[in-house]
Amino acid sequence: MASGNELALYGFVSLVAVLFVLMTGPLGLVAIPFVLIVAGFAKMSAESDAESAGPVNCSGCGAPNEPGAEVCQYCDETL
Numbered sequence: 001m002a003s004g005n006e007l008a009l010y011g012f013v014s015l016v017a018v019l020f021v022l023m024t025g026p027l028g029l030v031a032i033p034f035v036l037i038v039a040g041f042a043k044m045s046a047e048s049d050a051e052s053a054g055p056v057n058c059s060g061c062g063a064p065n066e067p068g069a070e071v072c073q074y075c076d077e078t079l
Contacts, residue, residue: 021028055064060077069079 017032020032024031054067056067056069056079057064058072058075058077058079060072061075063072063074065072065079071078
């Protein structure tokens with residue numbers, strides 16, 4: 001179940017969307033999905049850029065480690 005903060009956010013976003021559609025008319029019915037699609041593609045692009053990062057080399061032993069690792073898997077040096 002959603003927390004109170006999430007419900008408040010959903011309510012606010014819904015209110016803004018309804019007011020936007022009321023102010024813009026039929027154009028708003030086209031603009032809202034278009035904006036959501038563009039935002040979704042932008043988020044997917046940002047996530048794929050983060051995932052495509054290569055291995056991180058340890059400064060202590062030079063061994064490759066997984067992206068996002070905090071400690072070297074070979075020598076326990078902080079990355």
